[in-house]
Amino acid sequence: MITMYGIANCDTVKKARNWLAEHGVDHAFHDFKKSGVPPVLDDWIAQAGWEALLNRKGTTWRKLPPDDQAGVTDAASAAALMRAQPSVIKRPVVDWNGRQLTVGFAPDTWAGLRD
Numbered sequence: 001m002i003t004m005y006g007i008a009n010c011d012t013v014k015k016a017r018n019w020l021a022e023h024g025v026d027h028a029f030h031d032f033k034k035s036g037v038p039p040v041l042d043d044w045i046a047q048a049g050w051e052a053l054l055n056r057k058g059t060t061w062r063k064l065p066p067d068d069q070a071g072v073t074d075a076a077s078a079a080a081l082m083r084a085q086p087s088v089i090k091r092p093v094v095d096w097n098g099r100q101l102t103v104g105f106a107p108d109t110w111a112g113l114r115d
Contacts, residue, residue: 002027005038006091016092016105025114027094032086041079044093047101050078053089060087 004020006013008031020027030038044053054072055061061069064085072078082089094102096113 002097003030003095004028005030005032005089005093005095007032007087008034010091012105013092016094019105019107019110020114023111023114032089037083037086037089040095041082044101044103045075045079048093048103050075052103053082053093054078055088055090058088058090060085064088 002020002025004013004016004027006016006029008014008029017029068081072081090103092103092105094110096102100113102109102113
């Protein structure tokens with residue numbers, strides 16, 4: 001089963017979910033706000049890297065105190081922040097049935113993964 005992780009009211013997640021629906025891709029959706037950050041966060045960090053998962057361009061990151069931002073220096077500190085503030089995770093994160101993990105909405109990449 002393909003699983004998309006994100007926040008339901010995120011514009012990028014909405015676009016991504018629409019893309020999946022338009023292309024007939026059946027998937028489950030895990031909302032960080034309702035269900036929390038899944039235990040597989042450490043696996044995501046191992047696969048994609050904490051730098052790819054941490055959204056430093058988003059509002060949540062920009063609103064963090066400078067000391068909190070400066071404290072994110074490695075995978076452990078990034079994971080702690082992502083668990084405490086799920087909105088700093090770049091969205092969507094998609095587990096393509098265990099075959100691949102993607103971070104962000106990338107229709108060109110997704111086209112080859114949807115089957």
